[in-house]
Amino acid sequence: MSKKVSVYDLDGTPPLGEAIPLGMQHVLAMFAGNVAPIIVVAGAIKLPVEDKILLIQFAMFIAGIVTLIQLYPIGRVGAKLPIVMGTSSGFIPTCISIGAKYGLAGILGAAFIGGFVEIIFGWFLKPIRKFFPPVVTGTVVLAIGLSLLPIGVKYFGGGVGAEDFGSLSNLLLGTIVLVVILFFKQFTKGFTSLSSILIGIIVGYIVAIFMGKVNFAAIGNAGWFSLPTPLKFGMTFHWDAIVAMSIMFLVTTVETVGDISAITMGGLKREATDKELSGGVIADGFGSSLAALFGVFPNTSFSQNVGIVALTGVMNRFAVATGAIFLIIAGLFPKVGALIAIMPASVIGGAAIIMFSMIAISGINLITKEPLDGRNGLIVAVSLGLGLGFGLVPEILAYMPEWIKLLFGESGIVMSALVALVLNVIFPKENIA
Template sequence: MTQDSTAPAPSPRSASDPQAANAERLRDVDYLPPLRKAIPLGIQHVLAMFVANATVPLVIAGAAGLSGADTVFLVQMAMFVAGVATLVQTLGLGPVGARLPIVMGTSFGFVPVMIPIATTQGLPAVFGGALVGGLAMATVGLFYRRLSLFFPPVVSGTFVLLIGLLLLPVGFSYVGGGFGAADFGAPHHLLLAALVFVITVAFHQFGRGFLSEAAVLIGILVGCVAAAPLGLLDFSRVGEAAWFQLPIPLQMGITFDPTAMLAIALMAVVTCAESIGDISGTAIGGAEREATPRELSGGVMADGLASTFASLFGGFPQISFSQNVGLVAFTGVASRFVVAIGGAFLIVAGLVPKLGAVVSAIPAAVLGGAVVIMFGMIASAGVKMLSHATFDKRNMLIVGVSLAVAIGLPAQSGLYAAAPAQVGVLIESGLIPGAIASIVLNLVLPR
């Protein structure tokens, strides 16, 4: 296996310090750890995103009024498609794929756009729009080298910082018991999340070797053990789920509505900023180097083509999962083969619904104790990326205005209440107006 020319050269310290040498080896994206370590580390990545990946189809199915069988099928396809997309992203397929430790999954960013389309024009229109949107995203990736001037370190670093900051409220909603929980904020949820948080931090900081690398997995397992006597582990879905089910293309249908195609394609193009930020954050936080133009181009193409593939199998638009970017930075394990193992596990979960039902039984508060750390690590990776930019008054203005727009504007919905519904959806995301602000300011402000 060849190592990327941009990877750091072995340090003199690593030659005499076995522990430092091992940490340096784990930062190599082309290094495959022993399977006894690689398999649980890959499963750890799946646990970090499994419930979130299943949440989007559950929300869309509820809004569209689907039957229980159709809902189960959408969740199953979310796992299968994410696994296939992860393998393409990590292992590569010609020019497609970043070949970095990136876990793919269903994007939350499209939910506000897809819900009104699903309720008014039907779910087939959503899949038609997602197919076109995926092709639009892949086109941006194909021509990324010509568009790279739009994404210097000050812009991509701001993206990653915004992703981490805007995900933190989501993480703390898990801490409280999850969205819409009847007992949200109950003491048992907070104590479970605190337990997982403490265990994860303790193993990460004081553990050695594998115990440190698998800190998140250990924290989640301890949390599940603690949740069992509280009656918070619900395995009823396991008995109801089938043992095996093959993916069926176009089972949910597909139609091409102009409004749906335009709305989702616009969201897909803007979402490329998030994808570029995640890819850059993975390279910085995991391999401790900048992402190369080839990695960024291939990564965005993989996002787009995976979204198009997903639409044919009843899946929703795909993108790199930000919590797994934080997990790579947190564990220090940047092996793309570790994440590929996680992708294979996702495919199995998509083919064996019972396995998916077992993992989805993890309580939200248990996940919350882990994801708040990972979301915070994403923000830290953004700060690290920004450190590569000169902090003169121009770049400080770009970062400051982007943060102000992304965080402040969505908090005051009355300011854009009179805007068209689709514009309001874009503003409400926070990330999109923040990304647009950083790109535009970088282009118009004198250097």
């Protein structure tokens, strides 16, 4: 008689009654984070609502497909672990910078090439890991979080270009979302705590309807069913945009390695194998290039789902796959995308303040894995000082070529990454205080 498969087993097929709720828990935990980058970037580069609806629809579809690839690898593509994939928030500043100069097609072209760069990183992962200790990766993740905060605040106030930006009603709506998230995260346990961001957004959405801030016309105009169409938004290729995007893919490679390591340690109580790490990173890059074909921004592993694995111990791939299938189904119905696309900016802003701040906290946690003394302190200080300094004062590059402005202006993340990487190599390992 065969042994009954448990949701705590990596392989096998547990009963659907157990698998589906656990899979949906993963989807609910990542749903807001998956669509938020689409909404933020689409708003920043002023895409029409019709395009925003399609991008959200495609983002759900791609997240489900790439998650299945991580769960059930194709050759060397995939980690064969319960990794949930979705649109990366870390790329938002870079996407906005590229989009301001080259439009959506420029973002997608750079992301398409950048995905192949990450595939190469994944293929040769073992020899390059030594160049990315926590002080380097943590500095870059912290820079990403800090660079995103002004974007989150602008959404909190109603969105860039809104006629009522900063109005009391917008600030009130964003505050309601923020308070609801904090309440459910801090004062409840289990499912409601894990889904606090989604609950906050739902509550904020309902309040916004009663405040008269939601126009449902776009839902009526959206179709009931459609298959995502590749290359609908086109692609253009610009070397400065590709370089900037490729550097960000180097950063996300390190984040993915961290997520995979956390999953195996939290759920299997062991270190990740080189095969799992390499396969996971290759799938990350493949998924991002695939996403670009469908107009979606780069994909990456979602840390909040790593937290669910660590908290619940549920490692079963089939259970997570049920959630991935739900994402694919949702991505086939444009009205679902329309329902999300018309969400008022302040609702997203209330959630974004927390989501983006937690990225910064993740960076701090990485940095402080090692003593923040002389050597490490200098790496962090100089990297953030130059990176964020240039990002806050982009006019300092006024006399520089356009490609320099794109690489090192606006967000400053690329500058922070390069400075941290170089200083880590040239500074001796002993303290220099």
